[in-house]
Amino acid sequence: MIRTVWFGSGEFVRLLLCYIMPAVTNTQGIMYICDCDGYNSNLMTQNYDLFRCMLLIRQFEERALAEFSAGKLFGTTHAYIGQEADAAAIFSVAGPDDIVWSNHRCHGHFLAYGGDPYKLAAELMGKATGLVGGRGGSQHIHWRNFYSNGIQGGIVPVATGMALAQKVQKSANIAMVFCGDGTLGEGTLYESLNIAALWHLPILFIVEDNHYAQTTPIEKGVSGSIPARFEAFGIKAFEQDSSDVLILRPTACEAFQYVRNHGQPAGLILHTYRFAAHSKGDDPRDRETIAKLRAEFDPLSIHAPRLSSAELEQAEAEVAAVIDDAFQRAYADPFPLLQ
């Protein structure tokens, strides 16, 4: 039994389940221990860690929004509340050295990647101890192989170039890039799909369709079919419409395995719901509708019944301590000075 100790050390043991699964070998002869069939099993460790990951994201985002409301944070943030199952599922099957390109809504991805909540909180506050020394803020962060930028679409060719670098350097790692339904409006995304397919690049294009591009509903922003966008370029598309991390996980695993083992790009389309505003208070959506969505599609409520009450209490206590520690330490840190 392997337990995740992923704060403090800043590490998240992402291939947790893989350790007990049969090994497979990818096209470059590198062994990856992964078996997608196994991901439906209800091991307690797995369920606990997935829940804890989602809870950490939820509480981090709620804390950040609360601090903004209290006037203690300055600038902007884009909460991942409602979409936590996507990140938990993806980073439970991603390789430890895979390259991650995230977007403006990057906190959930970063925390599931194994990033340090304290460093992230410090960056949100613009502290010298933040991930990038207070220079980037909420949507421009970098740590290890994780990068984010606040430009819609522009990150897609950059991730594609990193996939090319992985390929020519004969690395077994793949690149992934997180887009939203709104990103589908950007032309450079399609340029990248075309080239990734032509050059057989190991990249997973992840579309988290949360049904709204800022305030614009998908009906007014996206024509036709999302998977057909990928299929038009000869790119295999994996799709899942769920907020259940245990349903998302095997789909994510299949997509990663496909890219890794075939050295080909793929699309992973995850339909989800964002319960919070696009940014802070800018949500013109009907509150009742959001409440209904939340009642039906909250990934934490869906997953919580799989844990014992003792485990739930433990997760709550652990996460609360981590978040408190992160924000309190970050508040005490100094602001950067221009050299």
Place this chain on the structure above:
Amino acid sequence: MPTVLERLNFALQHVMETDQRVYLLGEDILDPYGGAFKVTRGLSTRFPERVLTTPISESAIVGICNGMAMRGLRPVAEIMFGDFVTLIADQLINHAAKFRWMYNDQVRVPLVVRAPMGGRRGYGPTHSQSLEKLFLGVPGLRVIAPNSLADPADLLESAILQDEGPILFIEHKLLYTCPLLEAGKGDLADLQIEKIGLQNPAYILRFTASAQADLTIAAYGYNFELARAAALKLAYEYEVFAEIVLFSQLSPFELSPLFDSVRRTKRLLTVEEGTLTLGWGAEVAAQAASVVPNLKIRRAAALDLPIGNAKTLEDAILPSLDKIIQLALETRA
């Protein structure tokens, strides 16, 4: 002497030969075509694995190069016509130029984007422009323009291998066929040359026979050809002796060679092919004026118009030798 084109091609051959990290990406760069202006000729034959012809996707070309550069490679992108840099503005400004600083110096983006600029070939409004001025003053982005004096091969090789990038490398189309100048010969027979700086050097050219210069002419790239012709004509026909300050690096601004010259001459003429308003010369002049009180300034540049296709229109819109001489003489009035 070899031409600028030959030296650029040599530089690409040389860096690809010596460094496996170098990749070329661009449209129609494969042999036998070898690129629209033939700068990449022969490369795909020698290095088929590392010369990648792309779809017509300028934004993705530069975006992909950004990603490659951040992961240990040394990519060089060719933008077929410099006019298309509008399509890569987001990748240069919001990605390549930002990453190093905004990630707190934790990454490097050693990327070179080559772009043939400039008119006088009758290509019309969207294939003749000098758009580099739009990219000057972007923090984190270096803009370099080769000329016929500094060896373009040195400039390009150091841009690709020595610099931590990103770099926009501006090649004027008419410069390709220009032979490199030789000290003491031809146009340079009566000029002495002072080189300032090692990487991306600036030069001051002075008439050997004249102790005191009357005027400073600042130029870069192909416009050094015009500036030089103007300086020779001014000297031989008007007995007005100009110093030429030639820049290889346009941005960030490093104007100390110019300041030294204008302190002596108190007169400045800038020569560029981009449009006049808010151009390179405007900033050069403003900075020079802050150093030399009562500096007399004129700027030769394109009219604030699209570049017409007809030769009569193009000639009237782009700065001519006559216009440069007229403006030079105005600083003496």
